[in-house]
Amino acid sequence: MTSKAPTTALTMQAKTFGLDQVNVSFLEGKHTSPLVISPRWDDSVDFVATWLHLNRSWVEEQMLAYGAVYIRGFLISNPPEFERAVNALQPKLCDAYRGTSPRTLKEGCKYAFSAADAPVNFPIAQHLEMSFLKAPPRNLYFGCMKASSKPGGETSLCDFRKVYRDLSPQLRDKLATKKIKYSRRHHKIGERFTYDVGAMLGWPKLFGTSDPKEVERITQEEDGPEVQWVGKNQDCFLQEWIDEPFQQHPITGEQVWFNHSQVFHWTTFSMELWYSFKRIRDFNLIVHFIMVTLFTFIKYGLLGYKMALTTTFGDGTPITFSEMSEIRRAIHKNMVYSRWQKGDILCIDNFSTSHGRQPTYDRSRQVIVAWSHPCNKKPAAVVPREEAEVDMNVVLKSGNVRVPDLVESPDSTPSTTLTNKKAQELKELFLNDSFKNQMALAGRETNQKIGNSGAVLSCVTLSSVDFVTEATAPEISQTMR
Numbered sequence: 001m002t003s004k005a006p007t008t009a010l011t012m013q014a015k016t017f018g019l020d021q022v023n024v025s026f027l028e029g030k031h032t033s034p035l036v037i038s039p040r041w042d043d044s045v046d047f048v049a050t051w052l053h054l055n056r057s058w059v060e061e062q063m064l065a066y067g068a069v070y071i072r073g074f075l076i077s078n079p080p081e082f083e084r085a086v087n088a089l090q091p092k093l094c095d096a097y098r099g100t101s102p103r104t105l106k107e108g109c110k111y112a113f114s115a116a117d118a119p120v121n122f123p124i125a126q127h128l129e130m131s132f133l134k135a136p137p138r139n140l141y142f143g144c145m146k147a148s149s150k151p152g153g154e155t156s157l158c159d160f161r162k163v164y165r166d167l168s169p170q171l172r173d174k175l176a177t178k179k180i181k182y183s184r185r186h187h188k189i190g191e192r193f194t195y196d197v198g199a200m201l202g203w204p205k206l207f208g209t210s211d212p213k214e215v216e217r218i219t220q221e222e223d224g225p226e227v228q229w230v231g232k233n234q235d236c237f238l239q240e241w242i243d244e245p246f247q248q249h250p251i252t253g254e255q256v257w258f259n260h261s262q263v264f265h266w267t268t269f270s271m272e273l274w275y276s277f278k279r280i281r282d283f284n285l286i287v288h289f290i291m292v293t294l295f296t297f298i299k300y301g302l303l304g305y306k307m308a309l310t311t312t313f314g315d316g317t318p319i320t321f322s323e324m325s326e327i328r329r330a331i332h333k334n335m336v337y338s339r340w341q342k343g344d345i346l347c348i349d350n351f352s353t354s355h356g357r358q359p360t361y362d363r364s365r366q367v368i369v370a371w372s373h374p375c376n377k378k379p380a381a382v383v384p385r386e387e388a389e390v391d392m393n394v395v396l397k398s399g400n401v402r403v404p405d406l407v408e409s410p411d412s413t414p415s416t417t418l419t420n421k422k423a424q425e426l427k428e429l430f431l432n433d434s435f436k437n438q439m440a441l442a443g444r445e446t447n448q449k450i451g452n453s454g455a456v457l458s459c460v461t462l463s464s465v466d467f468v469t470e471a472t473a474p475e476i477s478q479t480m481r
């Protein structure tokens with residue numbers, strides 16, 4: 001049998017994949033969003049992909065609790081490596097995109113796209129991804145391929161549960177009563193010179209076809225609003241619909257600000273530049289702010305042009321500047337910024353926590369994105385938690401090797417209230433029982449071969465013992481590509 005040289009890091013440390021193999025912290029040293037998971041011993045792509053796969057349930061619990069989780073400090077250097085790590089955490093990635101940002105699939109990937117092809121000095125206001133659809137993606141995953149070397153460029157976060165709570169009861173009631181009306185229009189060819197990011201996206205690119213009948217078929221299949229063809233040549237795509245401004249979180253039932261009204265208000269672009277200037281004091285931003293304010297005031301305020309996605313109250317009356325200012329204040333009050341680091345993965349619960357892009361003047365910034373399966377919005381109903389639980393009984397498609405459930409260290413959970421002594425007792429008790437079970441399983445599987453290596457699985461899994469032999473660990477993670 002030819003021996004395969006294992007990676008240095010795996011030889012040195014990473015023979016187990018328990019929670020004790022990573023560091024867990026918070027951005028500002030407090031138990032507030034986002035949580036940060038970073039390597040303790042092993043920063044390789046093999047390790048992080050395997051670790052995310054085996055600890056998926058725990059990571060998703062943290063996403064639920066904190067809204068967002070950074071996977072930071074691992075050696076993820078290109079889009080395929082990002083996609084591999086994210087796919088290990090989330091097997092149900094999706095490639096259908098009905099959002100408003102122009103995006104491009106990254107080379108060598110099936111699910112990783114450029115986050116937004118609009119110029120990086122354009123701010124993108126906080127939003128839940130595709131929140132105006134009936135079924136937005138459940139989770140989002142951003143990856144940093146190159147951080148901005150100049151001020152700005154963060155993918156900012158905001159807890160939209162807090163935004164709901166911070167709005168005045170009067171505005172909440174008005175929105176709940178009147179609801180929100182969306183008008184979405186895309187020309188056949190996207191505009192190049194515009195501040196309206198949605199207008200850059202032509203409908204053939206949005207739907208992957210230039211056949212209007214096929215577009216109608218797709219929207220019907222997705223249970224979307226009826227498509228109208230308007231404009232001089234009857235080739236401008238238009239949908240209009242009324243939606244709820246708030247939704248209940250599908251698992252926790254919490255009320256969430258859940259709409260795109262402030263994202264596409266005609267005053268938003270310049271106001272986001274203003275907020276950015278106040279935060280980082282970049283002189284470029286104030287110049288940009290003045291230009292955009294003049295331009296948009298004339299185009300949308302005086303001449304009456306419409307944005308690609310226009311929002312009003314459900315009865316067609318405009319959301320006033322004063323009401324929009326209150327919404328913006330509630331959002332900016334709750335925003336969190338972290339400068340990207342190359343290789344970062346940012347995992348976001350798209351039903352509680354919004355994202356946005358802070359403008360920067362470093363054009364080389366590269367951030368990519370993947371998203372998970374859609375989840376129906378259910379304003380009046382809460383999905384029973386057990387329906388949304390993650391199935392950890394994953395079978396790796398490598399021969400018939402079965403990876404048993406995660407063994408968690410009870411004292412590793414950041415929010416635990418256990419004392420160290422009690423946690424250690426529980427852990428030993430748990431591992432003892434698990435050890436017996438796993439040994440019985442290992443006894444049945446020790447003669448099974450993995451992949452083409454001929455390597456033998458020496459021990460199935462346990463936090464306290466080796467997961468697999470050094471030579472087989474990379475091969476197991478390869479199967480998750």
Ligand SMILES: [Fe+2]
Pocket residue numbers: 127128129130355
């Ligand atoms: Fe987005």
